[in-house]
Amino acid sequence: MGVEGIGAKVLRKEDRRFITGMGRYTDDMSVPGMKYAAFVRSPHAHAKITSIDASAARDMPGVIDFLDGQQLKADGIGNIICGWQVNSKDGSPMKMGAYPALADGVVRYVGQPIGIVVADTRNQARDAADAVMIEYEELPVVVKGPDALKDGAPQLHPEAENNLCFDWEIGDEGATAKAFENPAKVIRLDILNNRLSPNPIEPRAALGHYNPAEDHYTCYTTSQNPHVARLVMSAFYNVAPEHKLRVIAPDVGGGFGAKIYIYPEEIVCLWASRRTLVPVKWTSDRTEAFLTDAHGRDHVSKVEMALDENHRITGLRVETIANLGAYMSLFSSATPTYLYATLLSGQYNIPAIYANVKAVYTNTAPVDAYRGAGRPEATYLIERTMETAARELGISPAEFRRINFIRSFPHQTPVIMNYDTGDFEACMEAGMRMADVAGFEERRTEAKSRGKLRGLGMSCYIEACGIAPSKAVGSLGAGVGLWESAEIRVNPVGTIEVLTGSHSHGQGHETTFAQVVSQRFGVPVENVQIVHGDTDKVQFGMGTYGSRSGAVGCSAIVKALDKVEAKAKKIGAHLLEADEGDIVIENGEVKVAGTDKKLAWHEVCLGAYTGHNLPDGMEPGLKEGAFYDPQNFTFPAGCYICEVEVDPDTGVTKIVQFIAADDFGNVINPMIVEGQVHGGLAQGIGQALLEGVNYDESGQLVTASYMDYAMPRAWDLPMFKVETLVTPCTTNPLGLKGCGEAGAIGAPPAVINAITDAIGNNDLTMPATPEKVWNAINAVA
Amino acid sequence: MSTVSMTVNGRKVSGECEDRTLLVHFLRDNLHLTGTHVGCDTSQCGACVVHLDGKSVKSCTMLAVQASGSEVTTIEGIAKGQDLHAVQTAFKEHHGLQCGYCTPGMIMTITDMINRHGSDLDEETVREELDGNICRCTGYHNIVKAALDAASKMGAGQQQVAAE
Structure with a gap:
């Protein structure tokens, strides 16, 4: 038992259930009468469906029903939406191809759902799904973003000519062109940002339950934002009225963005439950996850950087082709635009x-936000260019960055963002100290004596979290506000329940949010219960993504705590016959400052509920709610330094040291923050060295299992050295910036800069597999 | 359909299942022991690791009928009442878990690792032997720390206790 507030390393309250096997994930849920679903999916990347014959499947043992897109359409279930309107530079709106939850005549990626079988058991459902006979007329296929724009490319959607969804721009084209008129030097680079699969280890799942007696729907689902799921399923998909739909996201086994979106499967399970009048559960297998979870990244870019004679950057011009996949997903328009190009100023x-971004359709799974969402793409582009520029100028990468760092705040970039605070040089100096950069050349020489190529690479990232001021994002096309809500319920005995619209799927909110409450009133963290993930309990919320739970979710909690504190002080002042301004609440006591007059916290709480002696006109009870709308994005920043050894005979890269010096503003729980950094770094290193989603020319996914898609394993990673520096965020009450994505954002360029430094060839793409590295070594040998 | 009987977490159990039922589904669906998870289809991720007759196995890689007559220990069976197993404690103390989904498999694999290596367990061995367990949250840093700490606390003399 203890009072452990902001800044304390409090062990996680939620751990016990997970380490004892008592966690409760969606696939663990069962309800009486529950049946199992299997989806019939397209084996083709692009085809017309000419016939569907489910007669054999319907006759199989245990089969309750088979439903397809025709029935879905007849029931008025709406198409999948994109929640962010982006306009092309000519002012025309993005061209959205229709995306029904079950295909309507045409399939456009392998794995696209066509129908659902409901049966008594999982195996019966799968067997019957295999027995559904579908005839296709195959159509030509395009899988690469740049290929989709070529003359004669296969056309995906009648709505989108030349497969172009939008042709968007940001910044001042004329002013930028001027910077390239008489530059002292121009750095040019082609940048590929490889396509990734987020891969939370818990696969997606949904349990849809329509109760005809109550005319009420319940959906258990693996969601990072259950309220958004409820809103979208009711307002746009017409699956169920919002007041009759309860969405529960219980324990969720990782998200990384992939569980933000409302996918066809949960819509169809809920609808199928209404059609069949049985509860319907579907659980993705890993291959389905690779085929249908929204992928991330997949940018092809050209960058040009203009420099003056003092090595100062005078202009940056970027052209990017972003692969959207076959259909638009919920935030797929924002990810390669407002979450990407607004960070191109870096530090x-x-x-x-x-910057100009062309977003194109291809015959691949939808692409959307994955840990970092746009900022990793911006950071990789900028930080590889910075390192390249320093090498071409013949000065140290640190010195080149020093010359160009932003040093006064607030700083308005030419691409919308207004950085409130930061100390970029301090992070870089800390990173260089931790990495012993001064001793590197000696280590390189020693490695050479063993026949190894040693390299050092740096990445100084900045990103934007705490999405976002509702008015600002509304003006940029967001279909929703991006505030957060909280409700504080103080019980008569003084224990506290916090209802939050944030959702934890590994981030440890049950601990960190309790620490914030503990700090405020001096109650033990054990006496604080965090409630989330259930639309019947929490009124509304926007959920967890974009590292927003601290900066936005916690700020809502603070705002509600302010209201509770104000009322508790009024009650305390009344009971203690003191002036309200003299009351302080600390260490579990309500005191009159400068006297020994005091009440225990629970006495004041009880007083609020007995109502026996309250100030005239005051309502009984102690419960307050708040909605918090952020004033600005927050700007975590830091410096990552990677040191590698490459074996020139095999091309194998070993990371021998990885340093992270991050500025996340104030920190609630350093243990949890470090854990977030470790996990982000692993995903960033995974992108740099191992991971890549590959489709063949016919649109078949050749990386559809863990035997083909290289996930980072323990053997691939070093122990990390992590430190945090603090410049508190100036625009939210706790000074928090967010730490959830930094590792995945900052790590890839540090790794690639280190390898290219080691091998002396800058022409290298991610993932830097041994084959690619070996070829790069031998291309310059 | 087959009748399968085995001892799970010290209790004799039996149940009816299809011949093709995997051990993991027998544990989850028939016995409602949902702490053992499924994270892939190819025996790669290790979320389903249990102990079969004292050795770690992937319960997605064997049929329930193959485990008939065996002693199976799952994540639900390694604490003694309210007293956590040393590996469970180490995971909490070192923040060796985030979302918790891979955690049961990790704990079962590492317990077996410590049973075999005792307090001699070193970082290189932990990383090498975690080859069959994938975590997407932690970057393995704190899992490795937890494994080494648990190994040093359990020590060689505790191996038998852990194996029970």
Whole structure:
């Protein structure tokens, strides 16, 4: 038992259930009468469906029903939406191809759902799904973003000419062109950002339950934002009225963005439950996850950086082709635009920036936000260019960055963002100290004596979290506000329940949020219960993504705590016959400052509920709610330094040291923050060295299992050295910036810069597999 | 259909299942022991690791009928009442878990590892022998720390206790 507030390393309250096997995930849920679903999916990347014959499947043992897109359409179930309207530079709105939850005549990626079988057992459902006979007329296929724009490319959607969803721009094209008129030097680079699969280890799942007696729907689902799921399923998909739909996201086994979106499967399970009048559960297998979970990244870019004679950056011009996949997913338009190009200024004073992004359809799974969402793409582009520029100028990468760092705040970039605070040089100096950069050349020489190529790479990232001020994102096309809500219920005995619209799927909110409450009133963290993930309990919330739970979710909690504190002080002042302004609440006591007059916290709480002696006109009870809308994004930043050894005979890269010096603003729980950094780094290193989603030319996914898609394993990673520096965020009450994505954002360029430094060839793409590295070594040998 | 009988977490159990039922589904669906998880289809991720006659196995890689007559220990069976197993404690103390989904398999694999290596367990061995367990949250850093700490606390003399 203890009072452990902000900044304390409190062990996690939620751990016990997970380490004893008592966690409760969606697939663990069962309800009486529950049946199992299997989806019939397209084996083709692009085809017309000419006939569907489910007669054999319907006759199989245990089969209750088979449903397809025709019935879905007849029942008025709406198409999948994209929640962010992006306009092309000519002002025309993005061209959205219709995306029914079950295909309507045409399939456009392998794995696209066509129908659902409901049966008594999982195996019966799968057997019957295999027995559904579908005839297809195959159509030509395009899988690469740039290929989709070529003359004669296969066309995916009648709505989108030349497969172009939008042709968007940001920044001042004219001013940027001027910077390239008489530059002292121009750095040019082609940048590929490889396509990834988020891979939470818990596969997606949904249990849809329509109760005809109550005319009420319940959906258990693996969601990072159950309220958004309820809103979208009711308002747009017409599955169930919002007031008659309860969405529960119980323990969720990792998300990383993939569980933000409302996918066809949960919609169809809920609808199928209404059609069949039985509860319907579907659990994805890993291959389905690779085929249908929204992928991330997949950018092809050209970058040009103009420099003056003092090595100052004068302009940056970027052209990007972003692969959207076959259909738009919920935030797929925002990810390669407002979450990407707004960060192209990096940590640097760049007076003129212009970026053009063409988002295109291909016959691949939808692409959307994955841990970092746009900021890893921006950071990789900028930080590889910075390192390249330093090498071409013949000065140290640190010195080149020093010349160009932003040093005064607030700083308005040419691409919308207004950085409130930061100390970029302090992070870099800390990173260089931790990495012993001064001793590197000696280590390189020693490695050479063993026949190894040693390299050092740096990445100074900045990102934007705490999405987002509702008015600002509304003006940029967001279909929703991005505030957060909280409700504080103080019980008569003084224990406290916090209802939050944030959702924890590994982030440890049950601990960190309790620490914030503990700090405020001096109650033990054990006396604080965090409630989330159930739309029947929490009124509304926008959920967890974009590292927003601290900066936005916790700020809502703070706002509600302010209201509880104000009322508790009024009651305390009344009971203690003191002036309200003299009351302080600390260490579990309500005191009159400067006297020995005091009440225990629970006495005041009880007083609020007995109502026997309250100030005139005061309502009984102690419960307050708040909605918090952020004033600005927050801007975590830091410096990562990677040191590698490459074996020139095999091309194998070993990371011998990885340093992270991050500025996340204030920190609630350093243990949890470090854990978030470790996990992000692993995903960033995974992108750099191992991971890549590959489709063949016919649109078949060749990386559809863990035997083909290289997930980072313990053997691939080093122990990390992690430190945090603090410049508190100036725009939220706790000074928090967010730490959930930094590792995945900052790590990839540090790794690639280290390898290219080691091998002396800058022409290298991610993932830097041994084959690619070996070829790169031998191309310059 | 087959009747399968085995001892699970010290209790004799039996149940009816299809011949093709995997051990993991027998544990989850028939016995409602949902702490053992499924994270892939190819025996790669290790979320389903249990102990079969004292050795760690992937319960997605054997049929329930193959385990008939065996002693099976799952994540639900390694604490003694309210007293956590040393590996469970180490995972909590070192923040060796985030979302918790891979955690049961990790704990079962590492317990077996410590049973075999005792307090001699070193970082290189832990990382090498975690080859069959994938975690997407932690970057393994704190899992490795937890494994080494548990190994040093359990020590060689505790091996038999852990194996029970």
